[in-house]
Amino acid sequence: MPRESATPAAIEKSAFVPDFEPFIAARPGEAAAVLASRRTAMERFVQLGVPHRRLENWRHTDLSPLTKNRFTLAAEPTAIDPVQLVPYSLSGARELVFVDGFFSAELSNPGKAQPGLLLGSYAECLPEDALRWAVAPETAEALEALNGAYWQDGAFVDLAADARVEAPIHLLFIATGADLPLAQFVRNRITAGPGSRATIIETYASLGAGVHFTCPVGTVDVGANADLDHYRLGQENAAAFHLATSRVRLGRDARFKSLAFVAGGGLVRHDLLAELAGPSSEATLHGLYLAGGTRHIDHHLWVRHSAPHAASRQIYKGILAGRARAVFNGNVFVASEAAKTDAKQTNRNLLLSDAALVHSNPQLEIYAGDVRCTHGSTVGQLDEEALFYLRSRGLDEAQAKNLLTRAFASDLFEDIRPAALRDRLETLLYTWLSFEAGIAGTAP
Amino acid sequence: MLEITSLQARVEGKAILKGIDLTVRPGEVHAIMGPNGSGKSTLAGVLAGREEYEVTGGAVRYLAQDLLELAPEERARAGLLLAFQYPVEIPGVSNVYFLKAALNALRKHRGEGELDAVEFLALVRGQLKTVQMDESFLRRSVNEGFSGGEKKRNEILQMALLEPRLAILDETDSGLDIDALKIVADGVNGLRSPERSFLVITHYQRLLDYIVPDFVHVLMNGRIVRSGGRELALELEEKGYGWLEAEVTVGA
Structure with a gap:
C-alpha cells in the first residue's frame, strides 16, 4: 500500500x-x-x-x-x-x-x-x-x-x-x-x-x-x-x-x-x-455488500502474488439502494518471481436506485512474464426485459426485482458451507431487499 | 373476451399501429399474419403491457375490463399470457423456482392456496411430458443456454401451467425446426377449449397447418387489411404478401 x-x-x-x-x-x-x-x-x-x-x-x-x-x-x-x-x-x-x-x-x-x-x-x-x-x-x-x-x-x-x-x-x-x-x-x-x-x-x-x-x-x-x-x-x-x-x-x-x-x-x-x-497456492476471495439508506461500504483488496503457479479469484458484488455509496478497490500485484500466476478479478455492482453511487477501481500491477491476469468491473441496473418477462407471468414489480436481485448474487451462494450459514445469508439478503431496499419478494 | 377498437400505438415516436379493430370470442383461435414491420409484435406487446409502447388512441376491452389500465402483472393475473418471441434468459433463477413463483402469483390472486415445492413438482412433472422436456429443465436457469426450440417449449410449458384465458403467441414458430414446431403445436392444441382463446401471430402460414385457426387477419402497415377464414392463410402462402400490398395501395 x-x-x-x-x-x-x-x-x-x-x-x-x-x-x-x-x-x-x-x-x-x-x-x-x-x-x-x-x-x-x-x-x-x-x-x-x-x-x-x-x-x-x-x-x-x-x-x-x-x-x-x-x-x-x-x-x-x-x-x-x-x-x-x-x-x-x-x-x-x-x-x-x-x-x-x-x-x-x-x-x-x-x-x-x-x-x-x-x-x-x-x-x-x-x-x-x-x-x-x-x-x-x-x-x-x-x-x-x-x-x-x-x-x-x-x-x-x-x-x-x-x-x-x-x-x-x-x-x-x-x-x-x-x-x-x-x-x-x-x-x-x-x-x-x-x-x-x-x-x-x-x-x-x-x-x-x-x-x-x-x-x-x-x-x-x-x-x-x-x-x-x-x-x-x-x-x-x-x-x-x-x-x-x-x-x-x-x-x-x-x-x-x-x-x-x-x-x-x-x-x-x-x-x-x-x-x-x-507456490501453487489458491485464494478465492468473494464479497457481497448490501448498502441502502446513506450507508457507505468500502472494500480495498490487495492481492499479492509472490510465488509461481498460484491462482487468485476475486468476485465482489454490490447491491446498492437509496443514497448508498460503495467503493471497490482491487489491486493485484504480481511480483517478478510469480511466474504462471493466474489472477482473476471481478467487481459487479447493481444499482437499485438512481441516487446510489459506486466507485470501482480494479488495478493490475504485473512484473512477471507468462501470467494470466484479467479484471473487470461493471455497474448496472436490473435488466428491463427480464423484469417485464417476470411481470408478464404475474409477479408484481417488487417481487420481480427481488428475484432478479437475488439472481444477481446467486453465484456467491453456491459454495457456502455449512448449509445453515447459506440459509442465514440468503435470508439476510432477502430481508434486506424487502425492508431496506423496499422490494418485498417471495421468501427463498 | 377481447375487443380491440381503433387501437393506435407508437414506438419511439413512430406510429406503428394505426387503428386496429379485432374481436376475439371465447374458444376462438385467431391468426394474425403479416410481413416484417407490419406491427404484429407491437400489437402483442401493447396487449401484454410493454411500457415502451405508447398507446395514442383506441381502446382494448378484456373480460369486461379496460386492459390498457392494467399493469403487466395484473393482465397476467387476469388470465392473459404472452408467449415471447424471444424468451428472456435469467441466469441465477432456476426454472422451477420461476414457474412456481408465477403459478403461485396467479393462485394467490384467484384466492387459491399457494403450492409448496412438493405439490408443485408433482404438477409440473405431468406438464413436462406434454412439451417433451425432461426434469433437468427445471433445475436449469430460466432459458439460459436453452436452444431456440427449448425456449419456445418452455413458453408452452408456462402456458400449460398458468392456464390463461387468452394466450398470445408472438411468432412462436420462428426459428423452430419441424419437430419442435409439432411439439409446440401439440402443446397448444392440447390447451384449446371452449373457454380459452388464442391469438397466434406469425409470419408464415406453416404454423397454421398445425394450429388450425378459426380466423385469419392480415396486418399491414399498422392496419388489418383483410380478414377471413383459414383459406386466407393458404392464399397468402401461394401469392405472398405482395399481392395484398398492391391491392391495399390501389384501394388507398
Missing part, C-alpha cells in the same frame, strides 16, 4: 490519542512487553493519524464523521441476556462470543476439546504470541496501529499440522450499541498449520441502534497444503463504524476461500491483504 504522511490536523481531530495514557494506566497487570508494543503502535498511529481523503486510498471514504465522536472503551463486560444472541448464534458451531470487546466465557460454547485445536481468547492465549505482529509496527497502516495500541481481546485459533475441525468455528462479536458510544478493538489470530482444515465464521452484530466503533485487525496464516474457509459477516447497525484490516498469508499449495458478506454498518471499510506466498 502506498502511504503518505498525515497532517497534524488529522491527529488533533482524533479523539484516540489523548485517551491513550489513561488506558495504559488502567492496565497495571499487563506484561511490560505488551505495554511496550502498545506504545510503539501508538507512536505509529500518531505518525499517521486518522486517514483522510487526501490519501489516495481514502479518496472516496471520509472518516471525519468518525472523529466527530468521542468513543470510550467499555470498563467491564456488559451483561447481556443470552436470548439476545439467538439471531446471531450458529447451531452446531464451536462458538466464541465477545461483547463490547470482552471475551465472554459464559456465552461461549467452544465445544469438546480436540487434539490439535487451540481455540480461545487472544488475550488469554498470550503472551508468547502477542508481540508477533503480522506486520512490523513501523509498517502498519493507521488503523492497524490504532488497534495495536488499544486492542482488548479477540479470537485465537490455532490448528496444528493435519488437524481437521469438522464443526465450523464461529467468532461472534457483539456490540451492545447503547447510548454511550463505545469502541471495540478486536484482534484475531488464525493459524492453520500444514495440512489442516477448518471453516471459520466471523460475525459482527449490534444489539442496539447506538453509535459504536468496531476496529478489528485479523491475521490469517494458511500453512502448506492447509485448507481454510473463512466467512466474514457484517450485520451491525446503521450508525456503526466498522473499519477492519485482515492480512492473509498462504503457504505452498494452501487453499484459502473467503466470503465477506456486508449487510450492515453505517460506515464500513475493509482492507483485505492476501499474499500468495507459497
Whole structure:
C-alpha cells in the first residue's frame, strides 16, 4: 500500500490519542512487553493519524464523521441476556462470543476439546504470541496501529499440522450499541498449520441502534497444503463504524476461500491483504455488500502474488439502494518471481436506485512474464426485459426485482458451507431487499 | 373476451399501429399474419403491457375490463399470457423456482392456496411430458443456454401451467425446426377449449397447418387489411404478401 504522511490536523481531530495514557494506566497487570508494543503502535498511529481523503486510498471514504465522536472503551463486560444472541448464534458451531470487546466465557460454547485445536481468547492465549505482529509496527497502516495500541481481546485459533475441525468455528462479536458510544478493538489470530482444515465464521452484530466503533485487525496464516474457509459477516447497525484490516498469508499449495458478506454498518471499510506466498497456492476471495439508506461500504483488496503457479479469484458484488455509496478497490500485484500466476478479478455492482453511487477501481500491477491476469468491473441496473418477462407471468414489480436481485448474487451462494450459514445469508439478503431496499419478494 | 377498437400505438415516436379493430370470442383461435414491420409484435406487446409502447388512441376491452389500465402483472393475473418471441434468459433463477413463483402469483390472486415445492413438482412433472422436456429443465436457469426450440417449449410449458384465458403467441414458430414446431403445436392444441382463446401471430402460414385457426387477419402497415377464414392463410402462402400490398395501395 502506498502511504503518505498525515497532517497534524488529522491527529488533533482524533479523539484516540489523548485517551491513550489513561488506558495504559488502567492496565497495571499487563506484561511490560505488551505495554511496550502498545506504545510503539501508538507512536505509529500518531505518525499517521486518522486517514483522510487526501490519501489516495481514502479518496472516496471520509472518516471525519468518525472523529466527530468521542468513543470510550467499555470498563467491564456488559451483561447481556443470552436470548439476545439467538439471531446471531450458529447451531452446531464451536462458538466464541465477545461483547463490547470482552471475551465472554459464559456465552461461549467452544465445544469438546480436540487434539490439535487451540481455540480461545487472544488475550488469554498470550503472551508468547502477542508481540508477533503480522506486520512490523513501523509498517502498519493507521488503523492497524490504532488497534495495536488499544486492542482488548479477540479470537485465537490455532490448528496444528493435519488437524481437521469438522464443526465450523464461529467468532461472534457483539456490540451492545447503547447510548454511550463505545469502541471495540478486536484482534484475531488464525493459524492453520500444514495440512489442516477448518471453516471459520466471523460475525459482527449490534444489539442496539447506538453509535459504536468496531476496529478489528485479523491475521490469517494458511500453512502448506492447509485448507481454510473463512466467512466474514457484517450485520451491525446503521450508525456503526466498522473499519477492519485482515492480512492473509498462504503457504505452498494452501487453499484459502473467503466470503465477506456486508449487510450492515453505517460506515464500513475493509482492507483485505492476501499474499500468495507459497507456490501453487489458491485464494478465492468473494464479497457481497448490501448498502441502502446513506450507508457507505468500502472494500480495498490487495492481492499479492509472490510465488509461481498460484491462482487468485476475486468476485465482489454490490447491491446498492437509496443514497448508498460503495467503493471497490482491487489491486493485484504480481511480483517478478510469480511466474504462471493466474489472477482473476471481478467487481459487479447493481444499482437499485438512481441516487446510489459506486466507485470501482480494479488495478493490475504485473512484473512477471507468462501470467494470466484479467479484471473487470461493471455497474448496472436490473435488466428491463427480464423484469417485464417476470411481470408478464404475474409477479408484481417488487417481487420481480427481488428475484432478479437475488439472481444477481446467486453465484456467491453456491459454495457456502455449512448449509445453515447459506440459509442465514440468503435470508439476510432477502430481508434486506424487502425492508431496506423496499422490494418485498417471495421468501427463498 | 377481447375487443380491440381503433387501437393506435407508437414506438419511439413512430406510429406503428394505426387503428386496429379485432374481436376475439371465447374458444376462438385467431391468426394474425403479416410481413416484417407490419406491427404484429407491437400489437402483442401493447396487449401484454410493454411500457415502451405508447398507446395514442383506441381502446382494448378484456373480460369486461379496460386492459390498457392494467399493469403487466395484473393482465397476467387476469388470465392473459404472452408467449415471447424471444424468451428472456435469467441466469441465477432456476426454472422451477420461476414457474412456481408465477403459478403461485396467479393462485394467490384467484384466492387459491399457494403450492409448496412438493405439490408443485408433482404438477409440473405431468406438464413436462406434454412439451417433451425432461426434469433437468427445471433445475436449469430460466432459458439460459436453452436452444431456440427449448425456449419456445418452455413458453408452452408456462402456458400449460398458468392456464390463461387468452394466450398470445408472438411468432412462436420462428426459428423452430419441424419437430419442435409439432411439439409446440401439440402443446397448444392440447390447451384449446371452449373457454380459452388464442391469438397466434406469425409470419408464415406453416404454423397454421398445425394450429388450425378459426380466423385469419392480415396486418399491414399498422392496419388489418383483410380478414377471413383459414383459406386466407393458404392464399397468402401461394401469392405472398405482395399481392395484398398492391391491392391495399390501389384501394388507398
